Amino acid sequence: QVQLQESGPGLVKPSETLSLTCTVSGDSVSSGSYYWSWIRQPPGKGLEWIGYIYYSGSTKYNPSLESRVTISLDTSKNQFSLRLTSVTAADTAVYYCAREVAFYHFDSWGQGTLVTVSS
Amino acid sequence: EVVLTQSPDFQSVTPKEKITITCRASQSIGSRLHWYQQKSDQSPKPLIKYASQSVSGVPSRFSGSGSGTDFTLTIDGLETDDAAIYYCHQSGSLPRTFGQGTRVEIK
Numbered sequence A: 001q002v003q004l005q006e007s008g009p010g011l012v013k014p015s016e017t018l019s020l021t022c023t024v025s026g027d028s029v030s031s032g033s034y035y036w037s038w039i040r041q042p043p044g045k046g047l048e049w050i051g052y053i054y055y056s057g058s059t060k061y062n063p064s065l066e067s068r069v070t071i072s073l074d075t076s077k078n079q080f081s082l083r084l085t086s087v088t089a090a091d092t093a094v095y096y097c098a099r100e101v102a103f104y105h106f107d108s109w110g111q112g113t114l115v116t117v118s119s
Numbered sequence B: 001e002v003v004l005t006q007s008p009d010f011q012s013v014t015p016k017e018k019i020t021i022t023c024r025a026s027q028s029i030g031s032r033l034h035w036y037q038q039k040s041d042q043s044p045k046p047l048i049k050y051a052s053q054s055v056s057g058v059p060s061r062f063s064g065s066g067s068g069t070d071f072t073l074t075i076d077g078l079e080t081d082d083a084a085i086y087y088c089h090q091s092g093s094l095p096r097t098f099g100q101g102t103r104v105e106i107k
Helices: none
Strands: A003-007 A018-025 A034-041 A048-053 A059-061 A069-074 A079-084 A093-101 A106-109 A113-117 B004-007 B010-013 B018-025 B033-038 B045-049 B062-067 B070-076 B084-090 B102-106
Touching: A003 A093, A003 A106, A018 A034, A018 A093, A018 A113, A034 A069, A048 A069, A048 A079, A048 A093, A059 A069, A079 A093, A106 B045, B004 B084, B010 B018, B018 B033, B018 B084, B018 B102, B033 B062, B045 B062, B070 B084
Parallel strands: B010 B102
Antiparallel strands: A003 A018, A018 A079, A034 A048, A034 A093, A048 A059, A069 A079, A093 A106, A093 A113, B004 B018, B018 B070, B033 B045, B033 B084, B062 B070, B084 B102
C-alpha cells in the first residue's frame, strides 16, 4: 500500500521560498500510471490544486501559482518536491502531497503539513 | 478553468437519514468527477471515483451519480461517523479544481 509523507519547515518568512518534500513508500515515483501532485488548504478553507509531475519530469501547474511554483522529482530517493517562491501570508496553508491516478482521482494522500508564512 | 459549485454548503441531519449533495460543473467534464470526505484535522479520503464508481473499502451507503455537468453524492443511512466536509473534484481538464465543500453535521 502506497504511503506519502510530507516534510519541510513549518515556518517561512515573507518573500522567502517555501520548500517541501514528499517521500513515497510502497510505490515508485517512476511509475507511469500516476501524477505526483501537490494540493494545499488554507486554514478553515477549501482545497487548491498546485500542480503535478509525471515520471518523465513533465509538469503542469495551476495558472494562479505558475510563476512561483516548481515541482521536481528525485527518483533515486523516491521523492518529489515543491518550491514556492516569494511567499506571503496568503500562502499559509496545510500542504498535501497526493497521488493522482492519471485523469482519475487522488487515491492516496499524505497527512499534510502546516506551513505558516510569518516574520 | 472548470468551476465546481456544491450545494448545500451546510446540512444538519439525524442518523439514518438519507442526504444528497450536488456538484455542478461550469462545463462538461464527462464522468471525471470524484468525491472525497475530510474529517477534522485529517487529509481527504476518496469516496467515489469517476462519478459513480465505488472506492475499495468505502461503505456501500455512499453512492454517486451524474455525468456532464451535474453530479450527486448520496449517503443513505447516515451514521455519526459521517460528520465531515465533502468535496467534489474534477480531473477532466487543467487546472484540477475542487468544489467549495459541504459540511455535514450529525444532530
